[in-house]
Amino acid sequence: MTNQKTTRIPRMTLSRLPLYYRTLCNLADEGTRRIKSADLGTATQVEPTTIRRDFSYFGELGRSGYGYDVGHLIRIFGEILEVDEPQYLALVGVGNLGRALLKNNFRRNPNMAIVCAFDADPGVIGEEINQVIVQPMAELGATIASLQINTAISTVPSHSLQQVSAKLVDNGIRSILSFAPEPVILPEFVNMRYLDLTSEVLNLLLLSERGQAAVAK
Template identity: 40%
Template sequence: MKKISEAVVRRLPVYLQILNDLNKREVQTVSSQELGNKLDLNPAQIRKDLAYFGEFGRKGIGYDVNYLIEKIRQILKLDQPLSVGLVGAGNLGRALCNYNMYLKDNMKIMGVFDANPSIVGTAINSLTVLPMEDLVSKVAELNIRIGIITVPAGAAQNVADRFVEAGVSGIVNFAPAILRVPDHIRIHYADFTRELLSLAYYLEKEGDNDNEPAVD
């Protein structure tokens, strides 16, 4: 099987989001040019990305929106239930669990865990916060494949180790820490601090340009 770059895989959910919006508005077909205009992407890039997985469009007509939604969901494995576990029932963890209510895809947070005894046993929607001691057994029981880490940086590696021990296949880390996991575990970072700092660079650069004297 041809190796697909990470950049291509990361664009697929963006395509799916736009397609879902089109579907809500009862749009039946869409061209790569129209998708490109909405996403500020070269239409050729969109066609190339989708062509890695098959021929989904028809020349002169474009893509059938419902069909392409179905195919991208299959590629992303969203056509089958995918259980998620979350460690860290603080403000961010609770916000993610609350967002669970609105997810229409088969990916859903099924277990939430915390090491704080005062938080264990409290409810977040339909979920009850469980102690860390239950993590390994619940991951197996609930067939949890992905772990989410929303704990302070100092505790993140220990949580990652527990998820690895429990047998998850991937981890999303919201803690501002670089984690060490075995090669067979896929890890993605969602570091708000890093994103803010990188954004600040561009704001600074824009300000510098504004302050530069005009050239005659």
């Protein structure tokens, strides 16, 4: 109890958990009961050794000469990912992308959903999309407080991102997924993640075409 051997789980291992979880669920749906790291490797495109190492951080989940019990893995990872806990999200910015996210609304994940949306444009306020009514920014504080939301998705453009983010944090949001490319300066306890499509495409091109750029010294 005192000597908690709280081995810190590597960041990269955590980032692969959603992939493992989803793949295992698919396998279970197809009736697969047991799996070995080699087969899970081909399904996830992750090296079998890496999979075994990843799994080992959560205990001895497998059996030598047998493999892993799919149901057991799903239970363990589901618990870590808290997939059973309802995860409600707020959306700020209901433009093209925001609207698409709202229409989709994590359909495949029964416990994850955008439950409120905000925008500054009077033209979209009041609009109902997929059972969510777009609210004005002024109501943001009251709504996310009453719904006890602490995670938000932002599709607001760069120029207002800093201001909007600050408002989100002031109202209790602790994790933000932003689709704007500009980094934002926020308190350390806020977890921010950026998903800039342009950067992603540029990176894709950069990493494929040229693995090197000659540097004459």
